Amino acid sequence: MTLLGLSHRRVIIVGSGHAGLSVAAELSRSGLKPQRDFAVIDSNPDGRRSWAFRWSSMTLLTEAGRSTVAGRHLTGDPYRRPSPREIEQHLLDVEAALGLTTLWGIRATGVDRLGDGSTLLLSTNEGPVQTRNIVCAAGSAARPRIPSWAVDAAAPGIMVHSADYRGPSQIPSGDVLVVGAGHSGQEIARELSRTHRVTLSSQPSAVSAARPARRGVGRRRALARGGAALSLDPGWEQLGIEVLPAAIAADGAHIVFDDGRRIAPQSIIYATGYLPADGWLPRPVLDATSSRRKRGTTSVPGLFVVGMPNHGSQDSDTFDGARRDAISIARHIMKRP
DSSP states (O other): OOSGGGTTEEEEEEOOSHHHHHHHHHHHHTTOOBTTTEEEEESOTTSOOGGGGSOTTOOOSSOGGGOOBTTBOOSSOTTSOOOHHHHHHHHHHHHHHHTOOOEETOOEEEEEEOTTSSOEEEEETTEEEEEEEEEEOSOSSOEEOOOGGGGGBOOSSOEEEGGGOOOGGGSOSSOEEEEOOSHHHHHHHHHHTTTSOEEEEOOOOHHHHHSOOOTTOOHHHHHHTTSOOGGGOOOTTTTTOEEEOOEEEEEBTEEEETTSOEEOOSEEEEOOOEEOSOTTSOHHHHHTTTSOOSTTBOSSTTEEEOSOGGGSOTTTTSHHHHHHHHHHHHHHHHHOO
């Protein structure tokens, strides 16, 4: 199916990750047919999701038994923490089971409502497409978040975001500063401690600061949001890892911390979270993210968002949360005239 073949599809889902496939599954259960009634596009040009590029030793915070997409479960011990490669294969299996063919390399750039009717115009890098419903499932962790002070940092080794970290062999010898003590920061610091001298900065991510955990949300959920999570592994000293407070500034080779200390690491890894891929949504929708709406809905009729807590429910970026969003979105779509 070409881009022109997308025109007048009832639904276009933007994003082929677990959130987008969750919506596809619910639409299928509602009687809609992939390729005929709805289509999925994704901006990745090579047909590979971001899971395929994570470092090899990474594990998810979510247990395998809860990493469920479209009603399909990972095989093996449900209490283990799966690897990104397993999730990538899981999504490929879901896609195949749905009979879905994702159109890769198509990036959404904007959306407009045509007049007062029910038709939406989706702008893409391949041209505009008309449809009645658009679901933004482009990902809540799509773009690396780098602290503003990083532009002043000049470590002589390597400076990368955790999204581009591949393993210890990638990092030159010498001291390493890991900025951010969420799940990823802790995993990277622990792995690097076997081959490098590591300092871990307990820098809370802006995501955590902007979205504090709700009352009643468990400790594990709060830690999963990317904030300072040092209590998960109190044995940093035994690992030879020095823990410092938040890094707040850079002065060339030196990094300045909240308590006034300064160090000059050879390399820096920013485990400082991600930004959502929602920049193509209409300004009124982006401006309204602070006011919670029903799962997945927006102020634009026919435009929905799945998998992004800043547009919906607090747990929207989890597997279970995306599934609940998808159920709600499919119901709204099927009720639309």
